[in-house]
Amino acid sequence: MPYDFEADVQLLQGVLSTAAHDLGGLSSALGLRADAMSASLASADAAALRAVTEEARRLGRQLRRLRGPHVGSTGNNSLAPVGERRLSEWIMLLQRFGGPVLGRGVVLEPSAGDGMMGAEVEHALTFGALALFHAVRETRGDQSVVVAVRADCVRDADAADVVDVTIDVRWSGSAPLGELAANRWYLHARSVVERQGLEWHADGEPNDAFVVRIGRSGATYSSSEGEKHSF
DSSP states (O other): OOOOHHHHHHHHHHHHHHHHHHHHHHHHHHHHHHHHHGGGSOHHHHHHHHHHHHHHHHHHHHHHHHTOSOOOTTSOGGGSOOSEEEHHHHHHHHHHHHHHHHOTTEEEEEEEOSOEEEHHHHHHHHHHHHHHHHHHHHHOTTOOEEEEEEEEEEEOTTSOEEEEEEEEEEESSOOOHHHHHHOHHHHHHHHHHHHTTEEEEEEEOTTSOEEEEEEETTOEEEOTTSOEEEO
16 A cells, blocks of 8 residues: 555644644643733843744744645644735745755745745745755756745736746856756645646756746746746
8 A cells, every 4th residue: 555645744744733823822821821920020021031032933823824724634724824825924934944955055035025926836835945946956066056935916917916936046157957957855845836727937047047037927027138938
């Protein structure tokens, strides 16, 4: 009988939900304690305790969003992230979890414009980006790499705002483009994105940047030279 990796994924989503829920409870308790102790603490200590509390809350929210909008038969969908999130919040999530995936010797430079994205699109972009980061880590050798991620909202053919993400990978030496394109994590990244109905466009030359653009079919965007293009 083949191993059921999908079952593992669903179980892990349940674990993430539980961890996020418990972390939220702990941060709430810590926040109440910080408020009660604030009168007897130095202002710097009280501010530090509140900062730790807020960081714990933020991590709990990010874990809940990381587990995705669907759990399946093994989990509780009431804990699933719903609604829309700011692009800046997604960039913060990617910065927290993307850096460790890329590893040492890689600089991650994330940025975002104004705009929102839904939970399902966010989930696809998160795991697509993390899988691409894994491919970069496996193929970069001993080169230094800079990965710049930019998230924006653009207009599609129906004048609706859709998400446009650019991932710009720059190697210190010759870019291993062939090896990267054949990497299993790269192929998985593209599959995750396209299953959500998003377009994946990749372009690159040796000794130059490798650029991935992710967006919705029919949307227009501007290149670095200011030219208009469509997905």
